[in-house]
Amino acid sequence: MSRLLFRFSTLQYMLMLLPGLVLLALFSLKPMLGILIAFQSYIPGKGIWHSPFVGLDNFKVLFSSSYSWQVIENTIIISLAKMIAFLIIPVLFALMLNELKLVYFKRMVQTIVYLPHFLSWVIIAGILKDMLGLDGLVNQSVIIPLGFEPISFLGSNLWFRPILISTDVWKEFGFSAIVYLAALTNINPTLYEAAEMDGASRLQKLWHISLPGISSTIVLLATLSLQNVLNAGFDQIFNLYNPTVYSSGDILDTYIYRVSFEQVNYELATAVGLFKSVISMALIVTAYKLASRFAGYRIF
Structure with a gap:
């Protein structure tokens, strides 16, 4: 029964x-x-x-094309730069914000830096084009009055990658900092009290207590971010790039889009997408193995 x-x-x-x-x-x-x-x-x-x-003819076309390798290089450079920036800036911001004693001011700052996360890249791209174009605010209010020639920031291979990295960090670092702030709240406050009784300065407490206290979280997020090496941000780049910056800003996802819908070469686009998926899957497995080994993080 x-x-x-x-x-x-x-x-x-x-x-x-x-x-x-x-x-x-x-x-x-x-x-x-x-x-x-x-x-x-x-x-x-x-x-x-x-x-x-x-x-495998489509894959032979992919790997024999010098432009395909340029796209792969752009993807890796942009994504690695973003990963490094997101590993440093949110941590520093969370540590500094945690040192604030005024609770209301602390919450206000946290809310302000968190708000850009909710803006779409369509809106941000429109703002950046108005600010950084030849007739934009930066050229008309700063560069030209100083006696310099106007700069096409979004049409320059020198400026395009730094703009991508800095705007992505500006948009998302407030959201990422929340994780580190949560980790900081789990540190035993008696450690700070003991350090203060021993005469430790604020910087010494930050270096010897706060930073080691969130080190496991930093290691975990750093290892998990490895799976995004081939994801450089399609929404952002698609809304900001143009043909003049393809050599520095074209990534795998935007290349797949153009090959599919502009060149109508579905087989090559699928081959590029499959190549990216296989590499991404290997990176995901590697990231979770590293997270399990160095941070004790497991999902199954």
């Missing part, structure tokens, strides 16, 4: 799980059949099952 009840309750749970499994199969597993396009000379009129297979 108990076995029948156990099987009945198990069946109930399986039935509850069934709608989710159906949605997963329809929207996650079935679309993966599109991977076949990467190995075809895809003809939209014929579809996947009737287009001729060409094996």
